[in-house]
Amino acid sequence: MNYFCPMSIWKTRSANRAVALWVLGGTCMLMIQVMLGGITRLTGSGLSITEWNVITGVVPPMNHQQWLLEFDRYRQTQQYHLLNAGFSLSDFKFIFFWEWFHRLWGRLVGLVFIVGFIFLLLKRKMKTDMIRPLLILFLLGALQGVIGWIMVISGLTGDALYVEPAKLALHFIFAMALIAYAFWFSLHLLFPITRIRNARGLRWFSVVLVVMIFIQMIYGAMMAGHKAAAAAPTWPTINGDWIPGSLSRNSPWYLNLVDNNICIQFIHRGLAYLIFLGILIWTVRLFSSGLLRYVRTKLLAPLGLVCLQVLLGILAVLTSPGIVANRWVFFDWMALLHQLTGMLLLLSLIYAVYVLRPGRLK
Secondary structure, X not given: OOOOOHXXXXXXXXXHHHHHHHHHHHHHHHHHHHHHHXXXXXXXXXXXXOOOOOOHHHOOOOOHHHHHHHHHHHOOOHXXXXXXXXXXXXXXXXXXXXXHHHHHHHHXXXXXXXXXXXXXXXXXXXXXHHHHHHHHHHHHHHHHHHHHHHHHHHOOXXXXXXXXXXXXXXXXXXXXXXXXXXXXXXXXHHOOOOOEOOOHHHHHHHHHHHHHHHHHXXXXXXXXXXOHHHHOOOOOOEOOEOOOHHHHOOOOHHHHHHHOHHHHHHHHXXXXXXXXXXXXXXXXXXXXXXXXXXXXXHHHHHHHHHHHHHHHHHHHHHHHHHOOOOOOOHHHHHHHHHHHHHHHHHHHHHHHHHHOOEOOOO
């Protein structure tokens, strides 16, 4: 029997279903927000808005004078002076749009949450035990906005040309934790908790893979922040070496883990191979356990996604020499799809952790 078929959503209690679909909608909006963040980074747009106006920032410049004012603020940044000194107002409008839209979408996510929460509360769809997790979700979302602004400030101070890679990684991984939390809560509301015999080992294996993917995502963000793909645009070796000699060029040694683009790429590649191997073994064990009789093909998704993810990562590295400032090229498509596939891979394994609960088979 398949306990997790799509039709089971509509057999869920009305209150649970309404709240769960609302949270799932918010989860999809959060994933789009992460993708918009990726576009903002790839287009070099993140520092185009130098102020954080929570309310008035909703409205972009409406006339030529306002545009000149915003452009003048950007021209006071180091990024403009050292990278984009030849920018026209039209060029500035392009990068401004992506940062503005990224922030606007974040506001829309918050609005959807607040309006939906009030509406479902008035309609008495909200149970008491749902309120606390939802408030935690809201507070985490608000904190994510603050972390985002702290990240932007790091690129506007001193001689910085970009945001600090560590703060970019913090902003990204916090977003992924928020998405994972919302997705888990949706699963809890939509599907009854089942107990599947012989699932304990695979469930813990799934948890380990989820942790590895979170670490991998941190290094993916560090790759982006350090522009590390272009430092070694070769595969399968790293600039001709399997183990580069520059892995420990910084002192003390631990600085290489966060501030050595070759070391960061080496770790990112190594984790990718380990995750691929882990999911391959996990899938073989899944087949041999007979558990696919109960949850069917949904648990095969991680294997397909990790294969695609590895392929996109390789293509992103190999095409990184084709990066052109302020132009969207093939590399940008690969990097963006790499990010999307990574999110889907994470959620597919979170689903596995939820499904594979050990105990007596119902």
